[in-house]
Amino acid sequence: MLETLKKNWNALNVRIIVNKREMVLGMAVCALAGFGLGVLLSPKKQVTIGSHNGNTNSGSLSNPDGSGGAEAEDEAAELEG
Numbered sequence: 001m002l003e004t005l006k007k008n009w010n011a012l013n014v015r016i017i018v019n020k021r022e023m024v025l026g027m028a029v030c031a032l033a034g035f036g037l038g039v040l041l042s043p044k045k046q047v048t049i050g051s052h053n054g055n056t057n058s059g060s061l062s063n064p065d066g067s068g069g070a071e072a073e074d075e076a077a078e079l080e081g
Helices: 002-011 020-041 069-080
Strands: none
Touching: none
């Protein structure tokens, strides 16, 4: 087994000419394959987009009745406690 590996390893020591374009393409393929395998084989994680900081994104700063809205209530709660 070890002799077969040495024989095959020594057979790889052959000079060939490679264009720079082919070399760059080969490196790009290897990098993309590594990225793809890393994405596929990585452990599954929960993805959260946003910080969950309490922003309700209501679109206005005040309620229709004239009160300050959720942001004013949050500021008042911070001032009290």
